[in-house]
Amino acid sequence: MSEAMKSLGILLYSMLSVLMISCIFSPVSAVSPVKVNLHEAATLPCNRMCSGLVTWTVFHKPGDILAQCNQTSCQSKEGFHMSHDQYLKGDLSLTITGVDYTKRAWYTCKCDGAEICDVSIQIESVNVHKLVHPGESLSMDVNVSEPVELNRAGDTKPNLGRLCEIRGREIQCVPEYEKRVSFSSSLQLKDLKESDSGVYTIQDTWNHEVIGIYTVVVGGSLSSHPCPSSPWNGLDSTKEPDGSRCRSHLKTVLRQGPRNPVIRVKLNENPTLPCCQTCSGLVTWTVFHKPHDILAQCNQTSCQSKEGFHMSHDQYLKRDLSLTITDVDYTKRAWYTCNCSGKTL
Known part of the structure; x- marks a missing residue:
């Protein structure tokens, strides 16, 4: 037998031995x-x-x-x-x-x-939606001891990326934010302007996890302000009041992206999120932070929905892909997305 064949035989025997050992000693x-x-x-x-x-x-x-x-x-x-x-x-x-x-x-x-x-x-990431007035401050919780980054994508200045980095008690920000951001037990962004509207994320850089997502609208009202630049469709709300005396006139805001109108609905009513598009394939509705959790779906044959959500097959065939949410409460606050065969509508 040639030396090359002997070497190949030894190599194969060694690999087989490793595989056998792995199978025997890896029961975890x-x-x-x-x-x-x-x-x-x-x-x-x-x-x-x-x-x-x-x-x-x-x-x-x-x-x-x-x-x-x-x-x-x-x-x-x-x-x-x-x-x-x-x-x-x-x-x-x-x-x-x-x-x-x-x-x-x-x-x-x-x-x-x-x-x-x-x-x-x-x-899971904590999702917070805030409506604030110009000149006010935005407080963002930092509940981890690991280093974190503050990132942003906004309306007027999209895809800004990293704004600040926090390590221990030290904070470093880009020049534009150096004097406006402080950190003690939480991050504070001061002197908010309408141009500060957008989506802010706090990311744990050691574990590569987003721990907080803050969707912020500055100035006017949620109904008059355009949605932040993102592929989201959404359900947003003002702060839940203390007590029940405001319950009858509290309004929850449904936002359907820059091209669609704002819909206002009272607490515990049944809003419909409109989506009028042609789709001959599978239509699905999800929330942004749980893209694999399908709330409702329709195809050419039928529709299926989770409890509390509804799509009409007759309407689907007529290009009305709307989603109805029954008995809206504060747990339904999220950004909702309608997809056609995996593509956002």
Whole structure:
């Protein structure tokens, strides 16, 4: 046998050995990150049978047990929970109550000391819509200790990009914003002008996550101001009042992009978001921050909608792709998008 053939044989044997070792010693189940809204509960899944001791820890503190179960009982630290009934059925999931940014981490589940599941947590971006008067300040929460960036895309000055960078207590801004932006427990943008209207984002640069999206309109009213430059369609609102005495005349604002009229609707009424376009394919309605969560859809055959949303198939065939939202409340405040075969209308 030639030296070349011997070398090839050794290489193939080594690769096969690595594959066999990987199969034998890699029993850990890694699942997609669990996404959750700020301050809500999150359940980290792990479905394995384990007749011994199950423990949950964070990756960087392997000796700090958050929750554990055995055949007799379960014990958990405050803010964490495991169900003994579920443990006996092979559901070893961990529930974390009141998730905040300190809970972002990789979590590991072990059975008798052997790793069986690795799960991470991601917190959904906080979406805030604000109508402010010229000369006022905009306050934006920074709830993380990691370095963050303040970015912006606006009406009159689109795609401005990064405005400021915050590291610890230090802040650096582009010259135009140096004297207008301050930081203590939150970011403050002072002396707002109509040209400041737009969409501001706060991004955690270490974790590459957008933690806050602020849609800001300065001056006039939401009905008279054009929408920020973006592909969004939207549902926006003024601040929710304290108490119920304003309930009868409180107005929620529906915005449908620069080309479409503003629609005003009272709280708990049923607004229709208009979209009159020709589409022979699949029409879908979603919200901006959850583009894969389809609220309603129609094709040439039928329509399907989630509870609280409605599209009419008869209207779809007549080029009326409108979406009706029933019983609007503050949880419906978002930017809504209508797509035809994946393209924004």
